[in-house]
Every structure is written in C-alpha cells, then in structure tokens.
Amino acid sequence: MRQYDKFYINGEWVDPAQPKSLDVINPSTEEVAGAISLGSEADVDKAVAAAKEAFKTWGQTTPEERAKVIERVIEEYKKRYDDLAAAVSEEMGAPEFLAQKAQAAMGVAHLSTALEVLKNYEFEEDKGTTRIVKEPIGVCAMITPWNWPLNQITCKVAPALATGCTMVLKPSEVAPFSAYIFAEIMDAAGVPKGVFNLVNGDGPTVGTAMSSHPDVDMVSFTGSTRAGIEVAKNAAPTVKRVQQELGGKSPNIILDDDMFSKNVAAGIGAVMQNTGQSCNAPTRMFVPKARMGEVEEIAKQVTEKFQPGAPDSGAKMGPVVSETQFGKIQDLIKKGIEEGATVAAGGDGKPEGMDKGYFVKPTVFTNASNDMTIAREEIFGPVLTVIGYDDVDHAVEMGNDTPYGLAGYVAGADHEQAMKIASRLRAGQIAVNNAAPDPNAPFGGYKQSGNGREWGEHAFADFLEVKAVMGATAKS
Known part of the structure; x- marks a missing residue:
C-alpha cells in the first residue's frame, strides 16, 4: 500500500x-x-x-x-x-x-x-x-x-x-x-x-x-x-x-490496394494499444465501402489478440483507468448499437469471466456513419468506428469533418498518394504508413x-x- x-x-x-x-x-x-x-x-x-x-x-x-x-x-x-x-x-x-x-x-x-x-x-x-x-x-x-x-x-x-x-x-x-x-x-x-x-x-x-x-x-x-x-x-x-x-477523434484513411488487410489490422491494433486511452488514437477508420465485409473478418481476428487482462498476466491490453471511465465507455458503446452501427467485435459489458477490474471488450463498429455519436465524441477506450467511403475525396472530407484536429493517419501501397492525402488532412501530426512515434516531431493539434x-x-x-x-x- x-x-x-x-x-x-x-x-x-x-x-x-x-x-x-x-x-x-x-x-x-x-x-x-x-x-x-x-x-x-x-x-x-x-x-x-x-x-x-x-x-x-x-x-x-x-x-x-x-x-x-x-x-x-x-x-x-x-x-x-x-x-x-x-x-x-x-x-x-x-x-x-x-x-x-x-x-x-x-x-x-x-x-x-x-x-x-x-x-x-x-x-x-x-x-x-x-x-x-x-x-x-x-x-x-x-x-x-x-x-x-x-x-x-x-x-x-x-x-x-x-x-x-x-x-x-x-x-x-x-x-x-x-x-x-x-x-x-x-x-x-x-x-x-x-x-x-x-x-x-x-x-x-x-x-x-x-x-x-x-x-x-x-x-x-x-x-x-x-x-x-x-x-x-x-x-x-x-x-x-x-x-x-x-482531445482527438483522429481519422485513419486506408487505401484500396493490396496492403489493405495489413493496414486495417495495424489500425485496429493501434486503437487497442494502451486500452484506447490515447488522445491521438486512430479511432475513426475510413475504408472503401465495398471492402467493409473484409474489415469485419479482420476485426474478429485482431481483437482476439487484445483480450484484456491484469498487467502481470501477459495480456496485451489492460483495464481502463476508473469506474467513471468504464461507465462512460459502456454508455457510448450502447449508443453506437442504438444508432445502428454493426458490432463486428466486442460490444457492451465486461469480458466473460472478468467480474473484478474495469475491463472493456475490445470493440469494433462497422457500417457506421460520420454523424453517429461514436464518430463524433472521444470515447477514450478500446473502441474503433469504421466508416465506408466512396472515393478518396469523400474520405478526406469526412476525415476533416470533426471539431478535433490532433492527429491523422494514412496507409496505402502508393506512398506518393498517401503523402498527398496527408497534406489535405487538417491535423497537427499525420502518420503515413504506420510510422512510429518520433520524439523530435512536434505534437499538438488544430481546432x-x-x-x-x-x-x-x-x-x-x-x-x-x-x-x-x-x-x-x-x-x-
């Protein structure tokens, strides 16, 4: 003590x-x-x-x-x-x-x-x-x-x-x-x-x-x-x-190419890191509408690796920090369900068999729209909202349609295209193709x-x- x-x-x-x-x-x-x-x-x-x-x-x-x-x-x-x-x-x-x-x-x-x-x-x-x-x-x-x-x-x-x-x-x-x-x-x-x-x-x-x-x-x-x-x-x-x-509600634009599955998996994992308790987490993922089904399959596979546990258990994900945070996250997950998003993985309630501790199921919503509560509010938990786009211009427009502007993410095989998209995102720090954190890079936000x-x-x-x-x- x-x-x-x-x-x-x-x-x-x-x-x-x-x-x-x-x-x-x-x-x-x-x-x-x-x-x-x-x-x-x-x-x-x-x-x-x-x-x-x-x-x-x-x-x-x-x-x-x-x-x-x-x-x-x-x-x-x-x-x-x-x-x-x-x-x-x-x-x-x-x-x-x-x-x-x-x-x-x-x-x-x-x-x-x-x-x-x-x-x-x-x-x-x-x-x-x-x-x-x-x-x-x-x-x-x-x-x-x-x-x-x-x-x-x-x-x-x-x-x-x-x-x-x-x-x-x-x-x-x-x-x-x-x-x-x-x-x-x-x-x-x-x-x-x-x-x-x-x-x-x-x-x-x-x-x-x-x-x-x-x-x-x-x-x-x-x-x-x-x-x-x-x-x-x-x-x-x-x-x-x-x-x-x-705060932040950072967009992650995944391009339609042969790196799609890898980049979706990396994006989901980035949200689950630190139990989603990072202001710059890529919590809004934008994918081509035609590939939403693939995202749902990937979500099931990736979240299995992030089943929560105590810090000394070897689990990749721990609890959220407090009862207050747990309650807020549960309310927002329920809101996502009520507003019609698809629960591709996770959902409300504690993980099975975990009665003690503020543990949250790693949750991925798909078929969401950018006007849903789970796409507008910072959840600050292991919850990802996946939104479909028609084309890249549509993805950028939705990515910038937020009161926040802390971070942004772009991932695709065509590096030049990814860089052009990065230049259009209104945020203080943009990570291209899953770039690692850099302590020399300025960190802070727009809006x-x-x-x-x-x-x-x-x-x-x-x-x-x-x-x-x-x-x-x-x-x-």
Missing part, C-alpha cells in the same frame, strides 16, 4: 496546509492501492512563491549549466526505471510490457531529446542591428493526465528545465504514483530548490488555483477539451500564456485539439519569450 502524504515544495517534502486524503484505486482489482493528500489554494500559493523565487537565479543560468542538471535527471530516472514502470501498471493498469517499453521509456526519450536540442539551441540571433533574444517565460503551471503519466510530465518538464523556467506540477489524482517517484528523481538529481514543485489535488481546486494564479506566467495543460476550455477561462484575466494538448506544440525543438517555443534589443549591433 502506497502512502504519499506530502508535497514537494522548494526542495523539501512538506505537509499539506489542510490535511485531506484521497484513496487511489487499482483499476485491475478495484481495490485501494494507496492514498495521497489533496492540496488546496494555500499549497499552490506556497509552491508558486517557491518557483517565483527560484526563477530569479535559475532563469539566469547558462544552457551548459542547465544541460548538466538534465543529465543528472536522466541518470536518476534510469536508476528508478523499474519503479516507475511498476507504478504506472498499478495506478492506471498498463500491461507490464507496455509500462516498460513505452510508458516509462517515453520519459527517457523526452529528457534525452530536450538535452540534445539544448546543446545546439540558438537563444540569440542578430537581424540587422537588432538582437533577438529568447528568454524563459517564468513560472509554469503544469497539469497532466493519467493516460500516459510519465510521457506527459516529461514532455513538459524537460523543455521547461532546458529553457530556464521554474514549475509547479499537478499530476492526475487518479494516477499519481509515478509523479511522486519522478519528484524523488528530481530531488536526487539535485535540481535547485524551487525549480520543480509538486502539489497534488483535483482540477476544480488545485488546477483552478494554478491556472488563475497571478504569479504563474504560463499554463501547460493536457486533458479533455472541456477541461481545457475551463483552464483557458481561468487564465484569461491575467493574460497568461496557455498551451493546450486536448479544438489545442494550441502550441510539445516534443522536440518545437516544445521550447512555448516556454520562451522573445525580446528585441534594437541597436544591439549598431556601428558607431
């Missing part, structure tokens, strides 16, 4: 201002796995004050000094790698292989990428007689979700450290264990006091206090579009910068999927202010 009662503020583990506890539930067993303290506005004030004071010195450090700190963080992270992976499996149900090879691995990837970018990043450049200087924005509030906890923490913390910002992190209270271990890593690495602070809590209390705080210069938020709107509203009165990575970019060099921009010093290079 894990017990995390304290917050990490100004380089110390401190008691909350107002003691209040929350049980953390293991989604595989529905049993209490541990408890955390929930913070208050007073805790946020204390953490922000520490970050503000630390910025006076950390914001003046050289890139070389910051690089040495990040190197130490990477070293300590690797020492705690297995602890981090185990925590992710326990808190949000990731299968052990996924926790090891993807969830924990993304933390190393983002820290290492930021380090390499920092070594060659130009913080100053001259344009005529003007010097353009990029300076750290200041105190950053970071609000992260439960679905890829270490990925989301490190893709914010790494560029913030690299650019000279200080920060206050509020991880998800649903999956907080790995964040506490990450704070221990920052402490062991000797990150100067006040540069990194952690306060646990819920969105309405701690999240609101952070996003509205007058001494916070920037909010970096990852979560639902609904919550992102509230963060932006809270931040508006103080005109602080808001970086948002929000209601957010603003700003994370990952790689592009992540630095949101943490920097641009100053023009005119006359800096004027000749006498």
